[in-house]
Amino acid sequence: MRVKQVQANETRLPEPEAGEAIVVSKYGDGDDRRKAVILHPDDFDLFERYRRIFAAREPYEMRVSDVAVVAHELAERGGDEPDLDLDSLDRALR
């Protein structure tokens, strides 16, 4: 990725905390269209490190959503089916 340096006194930017991404939306488009994403330098370093490690072949885990992780963890611990689906189980035992 090409990195462009800008002096802090030449621009006004919000200051993201580590672990936070600030998405700047295009004016008048609500939050649908992104213009820029501002990251904390530590997160940018992490992103660059991932890019160097994985190059063009990004592991799919990088794209797994929060919802997928929540659902997966829940089932991994057996918490997704507190009661048995008895009708279905009866069919399986017929």
Place this chain on the structure above:
Amino acid sequence: MGATTAAGLRGAILWALVGFVPEAPFRLWHGDKQRHSSLPDARTFGEQARHQGLDAQQTFLVEGKLRPVVLLQDRPRNVLREIVALRMIRLESLPDPEQSSIREQREPSLFHLPLRESKYGLSKEMAVDLNALVRVHATALLPRAVGRLDDNEMRVIGHRLVQHLDIDLEPLLARLVDERLEQLTSPEGP
């Protein structure tokens, strides 16, 4: 093989005993009259195997659960007794926004199965978890398939699974394209 389904196992939804993946701390079972022991991590296990004579093969105490799964493979010869499957998750166990996201097909990792008892054989709305590949032994399957995913659904799951498993299909696709081009351009024609 206990499971029966006239159309084959691939795509079939069956109830199965699915063991959880062992994770640290590892609990080891040493027999009926012995107390089980616990090892804090895989490194300790390795060190004890290397230096203290711990047998590399142990009986692990892991939980398992009876649950529906989608089978991904057929086993017409019955010689390979383990079958790869995908675990499912019940939607009602998730918060409403997560449920909506799955229903609206915004979650590539969670393939939505709407409530269609005649097709899927389940009386709960479910999602197939593409991140939850499991191997199930033939003897751990209940006898009858309760439902089935159709060919289109299995094709979508297959495409997504290639991505989820980080499988690089580019060389294979390039070879197939080359072979096809060669066929098309050969004097004998396709």
